[in-house]
Amino acid sequence: MQTDAIVVEEIVKAFGGTKRRWLPGRRRAGDARPEKTVYAVDHVSLRIRKNEIYGVLGANGSGKSTLIRLLSTLLIPDSGRASVFGHDVIRDEQVVKRMLNRVSVEASFFKKLSPFENLMYATRLYGLSGAQAKREIPVVLQALGIPEDRIHRPLEQMSRGMQQKVAIARAFLTTPVFLLLDEPTTGLDPRSKLDVQEFVLRLRNEHDATVLLTTHDMAEADALCDRIAILDRGRIVAEGTPSELKAQAATPELLDPTMEDAFMHFTGKSIEEAEQEEAEPVAV
Ligand SMILES: Nc1ncnc2c1ncn2[C@@H]1O[C@H](COP(=O)(O)OP(=O)(O)OP(=O)(O)O)[C@@H](O)[C@H]1O
Ligand SMILES: [Mg+2]
Incomplete structure (x- = not known):
């Protein structure tokens, strides 16, 4: 039987606004209408x-990073629950933190130090011996295409893409037993993309x-x-699964839909249109 490692139930996180319901009847003179709450x-x-490698596919502003922050204990949900291998992300925050590693564009590094020094620091924290780390760090960095x-x-002094690769390394x-990768x-x-994708597969296959x-x-x-x-x-x-999602977008005219077609089918718009909407919010 396959076991659920991560369980998320009805989780909610909203930003802005008062989160209280705006009651026109109780309005007093001078009260401003609260700013809109974004769920x-x-x-x-x-x-x-x-x-499992579980993907969350969404346009800019669809909530991907917020979901990742909720699961990595960086944000507290307004309601709902999440657990990582049976440990609640709020109640057992410290245990959960030790089990996960989050890779995101704002990867936390000591920027004045080199990739080697940063990785020595991180691996020592996680219990790798100094000798082992010294041996493995250059091998992994080179496999990721870092000269x-x-x-x-x-x-x-490194580009954002290179720093992203150091975060993957x-x-x-x-x-970690649970890896959260935000974009x-x-x-x-394209070459670096393939390098990173191969490492994601290795993380799953070799490191469980x-x-x-x-x-x-x-x-x-x-x-x-x-x-x-x-x-x-x-x-x-x-x-x-990717095939299930694509199959659901099939029509007599479109027998072999792509993932792009599936995205359109389920959201009613292409990812470009969705991202355009996010960039130009309509006034309400
Ligand atoms: N700290 C915050 N304060 C206010 N609003 C926020 C905050 N973080 C996210 N939001 C809003 O929540 C929504 C979801 O944002 P989020 O960053 O989770 O999206 P995303 O899918 O990661 O987008 P992107 O692809 O651009 O990274 C957006 O409307 C965003 O403006
Ligand atoms: Mg994001």
Whole structure:
């Protein structure tokens, strides 16, 4: 029997506004209408199996990073529950923190130190011996396409894509049981994208990790994920294996839909249109 590693139940996180209901009848003179509340994550429920690569596919502003922050204990939900291997993210925060590693664009590093120094620090925290770390760090960095001469130069001199790769290397070397990857390949060139995708697979296959990754890259979700949830304005509008989602978008005219077609089918718009809407919010 497959076990659920991650369980999320009806989780909600809203930003802005008063979160109290605006009652026109009780309005007093001079009261401003409260700013609009944005439900970044709106009653999301999902279950991720142990050793699964679970993708959350959504446009800009659909709530992907908020969901990741809720699961990695960086944000407290307004309501609902989430647990990681049976440990509640709020009640057992410290235990959960030790089990996970989050990779995001704002990866926390000591920017003045080199990738090697940063990784030495991280691996020592996670209990790898100094000798082992010294041996493995250059091997992993080079496998990710970071040239040897960059390994000892300050991290702040590296491009964002390179820093992203160092974050992936850290995840690989510290072997978390639950890995949260917030758009791990966004902004990377095609070669680097493939390098990172291969490492995500290795993390799952060799290190037995359970992976939640967010992306707005249709091909990546299709190729890398065992199951995908499509997130639209904070809500999950579809969930299934890539083939299941694509099959549901099939019509007599469109016998072999792509993931892009599936996204359109479930959200009513293409990812470009969805991102355009986010960039130009309509006044309400
Ligand atoms: N700290 C915050 N304060 C106010 N609003 C926020 C905050 N964080 C997120 N939001 C809002 O919540 C919604 C979801 O944001 P989120 O960053 O989770 O989306 P995303 O899917 O990660 O987008 P992107 O693809 O651009 O990274 C957006 O409308 C965003 O403006
Ligand atoms: Mg985001």
